[in-house]
Amino acid sequence: xxxxxxxxxxxxxxxxxxxxxxxxxxxxxxxxxxxxxxxxxxxxxxxxxxxxxxxxxxxxxxxxxxxxxxxxxxxxxxxxxxxxxxxxxxxxxxxxxxxxxxxxxxxxxxxxxx
Amino acid sequence: xxxxxxxxxxxxxxxxxxxxxxxxxxxxxxxxxxxxxxxxxxxxxxxxxxxxxxxxxxxxxxxxxxxxxxxxxxxxxxxxxxxxxxxxxxxxxxxxxxxxxxxxxxxxxxxxxxxxxxxxxxxxxxxxxxxxxxxxxxxxxxxxxxxxxxxxxxxxxxxxxxxxxxxxxxxxxxxxxxxxxxxxxxxxxxxxxxxxxxxxxxxxxxxxxxxxxxxxxxxxxxxxxxxxxxxxxxxxxxxxxxxxxxxxx
Numbered sequence: 178x179x180x181x182x183x184x185x186x187x188x189x190x191x192x193x194x195x196x197x198x199x200x201x202x203x204x205x206x207x208x209x210x211x212x213x214x215x216x217x218x219x220x221x222x223x224x225x226x227x228x229x230x231x232x233x234x235x236x237x238x239x240x241x242x243x244x245x246x247x248x249x250x251x252x253x254x255x256x257x258x259x260x261x262x263x264x265x266x267x268x269x270x271x272x273x274x275x276x277x278x279x280x281x282x283x284x285x286x287x288x289x290x291x
Numbered sequence: 292x293x294x295x296x297x298x299x300x301x302x303x304x305x306x307x308x309x310x311x312x313x314x315x316x317x318x319x320x321x322x323x324x325x326x327x328x329x330x331x332x333x334x335x336x337x338x339x340x341x342x343x344x345x346x347x348x349x350x351x352x353x354x355x356x357x358x359x360x361x362x363x364x365x366x367x368x369x370x371x372x373x374x375x376x377x378x379x380x381x382x383x384x385x386x387x388x389x390x391x392x393x394x395x396x397x398x399x400x401x402x403x404x405x406x407x408x409x410x411x412x413x414x415x416x417x418x419x420x421x422x423x424x425x426x427x428x429x430x431x432x433x434x435x436x437x438x439x440x441x442x443x444x445x446x447x448x449x450x451x452x453x454x455x456x457x458x459x460x461x462x463x464x465x466x467x468x469x470x471x472x473x474x475x476x477x478x479x480x481x482x483x484x485x486x487x488x489x490x491x492x493x494x495x496x497x498x499x500x501x502x503x504x505x506x507x508x509x510x511x512x513x514x515x516x517x518x519x520x521x522x523x524x525x526x527x528x529x530x531x532x533x534x535x536x537x538x539x540x
Contacts, residue, residue, distance in 0.1 A: 179387055179437035187304050194300065203295055207304070214439035214466045262462045263498050272501030276469065282304050282440065290295045 183215055183282070184223035187238075188231050190284055195232070204237040204288035211245055211261050213282035237288075245279030308441055311390035315444030319427070322403050325530050326427045327523075328443055330467060331451035332460075333433030336477040338366045339510035340451065341430055345373035347520060348426055355424035357396050359388040359432045366430065376401075376420055387437035390444055393429065426527070435464040446530055453478040458491035465499040473504040473522070480509040 187205065195202045209217055217240055224238045249256045249266035255277050256266045265272040303309055319326050329337045341356060348354045355376045358366045367379035380388065380396050397403065401420035429445060431438045450471035452460055455478060461468045468474065474496050482489070496503055506522060508515035 179385075179440060182385070182389075183304060183440070186307065190300075190302065190304065190306065198298070206297075212466050212469050214436060214470070261465045261499070264465075264501055272497065274501045274503070280469070284300050284302050284304055286297050286299050286301075288295045288297050290293055 180215060180219040180223040181227060184220060184227045187224065187284065188227055188233060191233055191236065191287070192231060194287055195289070198289060198291070200289040200291035202233060202236050202287050202289050204239055205284060206239045206241065206286040206288070208241045208243050208281045208283050208285045210243040210279040210281040212276060212280040215282055217242070241285065243278055243281045246277040247273045248275040248277055249273055250275075305440060308390045311394055312442035312444040315390055315394055316446070318403050319444060319446075320534055322423050323425060323531075323534070324403075324423055324427050325425065325447075325527050326429065326443075326445040327447045327449065328429040328431060328445040329449045329451060330431045330435065330438045330471065331433060331453075331477075332435045332456065335433070335451045335453040335456060336510060337430050337433065337451055338369055340475065340477055340508060341428055342370055342373050343510045343513065343516060344519065344523075345370060345375040345428065347516065348523070349373060349375050352425045353422065354426045354428070355401065355420065356428040356430065357393065358430040359392070361386075361432060370430075376424070382432055386432055386434050387441055388429065388431050388443055389441050393443050397427075435460075435467045439467040439470045447526055448472050449475050451475045451477050452492070452496075454482045454487035454492075455485050458488050459495050461492075461495040461499045468496060468499045468503065471500075471503075473506065474500075475519075476505060476507045478509060478511075479507050479514055480512045 191202050191205055209215060221238060228234050228236055245258055245261060246255050247258045247264060249271055250273060251269050251271040252266060256268055258264045259267050329341060331337050345354055345356055356370050357378050357380060358370060359380045359382055360366050361382055364379040367377045370377040378396055378400055380392050401423045403423060429443055448471045450467055452474060496505055506515060506519055508519055
């Protein structure tokens with residue numbers, strides 16, 4: 178359960194942006210991949226709890242799921258894997274450890290009003 | 292009040308941890324310290340393995356270890372038996388180590404500069420070690436979930452899995468196997484007693500991380516520690532060559 182630490186890091190970043198832009202942050206758009214090590218539902222609950230004690234008590238959290246994409250050396254192309262448990266090309270079945278996307282845990286954008 | 296507008300930010304949520312970890316990695320690199328971290332579930336045998344590894348490595352290198360634990364310093368006491376300098380990081384309720392904790396723990400513990408560089412050494416108040424180690428081990432808190440999100444500035448991350456845990460554990464915790472560099476199967480002396488299915492364990496590991504290097508060890512019988520030594524020496528040599536190269540990152 179490190180989602181609370183992560184929610185607090187996110188709130189710190191949002192407060193910094195709000196201060197810098199002299200604006201109110203009404204929503205935070207976050208991109209989250211399955212290989213980030215963060216459970217989406219846990220992050221949402223942790224964020225809702227942690228925001229109470231900040232100036233962002235009404236800030237919404239909008240999460241965009243980023244799919245896992247791997248590079249398949251046989252297809253010579255970016256492909257979805259069969260699953261997070263089975264990291265092989267879903268087209269030709271070749272195993273590959275080369276992860277292109279899926280480990281994202283990033284603050285993509287803010288909705289602000291000033 | 293104006294209408295809301297969307298502004299692009301694009302920054303990592305753990306940006307602060309990543310910045311601290313990158314700075315640590317650079318400082319370790321400049322000081323010639325090769326850093327290895329260990330992660331596993333509680334009870335997989337990190338401390339027992341590390342105690343043997345420290346004892347063996349101490350014959351040829353200056354070694355030191357940092358160990359994260361929620362509440363006690365029992366692990367640090369056990370590791371101290373190897374004769375290597377050991378420092379405890381008590382995380383309290385935090386279930387993982389973060390880069391800042393590593394930074395704080397080494398600050399003042401040993402000088403972070405290359406003993407062979409011509410630069411005049413910087414005075415750090417009260418370092419307990421006169422020179423920096425060549426190898427620093429970091430034992431994370433026993434947890435297979437949370438440590439995967441935090442870069443600690445290490446050069447090599449080991450994920451440990453004991454034969455008593457179930458061969459499908461990698462399938463349950465794929466992310467940690469994706470952030471680690473090598474899988475170490477521990478407690479091999481118990482393999483027969485618990486009916487360990489080696490092929491199934493390898494299949495699970497390679498399913499979540501194709502091609503991952505796997506080592507099998509027993510801290511009790513010392514089985515497999517020779518292959519660990521070979522692997523470790525090879526990685527250290529590669530790292531030292533990268534460090535010496537002017538185009539290293």
